[in-house]
Amino acid sequence: AARQGEAAALPRMKRRDFSLEQLREFDGARNPRILLAVNGKVFDVTKGSKFYGPEGPYGIFAGRDASRGLATFCLDKDALRDEYDDLSDLNAVQMESVREWEMQFKEKYDYVGRLLKPGEEPSEYTDEEDTKDHTKQE
Secondary structure, three states: OHHHHHHHOOOOOOOOOEOHHHHHOOEOOOOOOEEEEEOOEEEEOHHHHHHHOOOOOOHHHOOOEOHHHHHHOOOOHHHOOOOOOOOOOOOHHHHHHHHHHHHHHHHHOEEEEEEOOOOOOOOOOOHHHHHHHHHHHO
16 A cells, blocks of 8 residues: 555656666566556556556566567466567457557556667657647546
């Protein structure tokens, strides 16, 4: 319960892009904020910590790219990749599932940035972009 209070008190995260290594820091254990990626987009799922936190049923996705696991309804370590996963081996039904999950996360959680492909440079976000997107979502 203390952790949830701590999570609720966190300020809104500024928009930024993440490498897989940077994303891993936000697993709810090392950091009270919980992020996960779906289809190349990173969402702040901290307010869903009872699902995505270390003790939650989907805690395996915290700080990770959850796309493959969500697409294949697989909640074990086999669904997680330690390197960038381009999802190119998923079939059309699985890719549609990933897009549906992405839409659900967009409606429910804050979009905080992109998951970077290896060698890709992060975008520079202005405060104006950041604010505009947040007001659009609420």
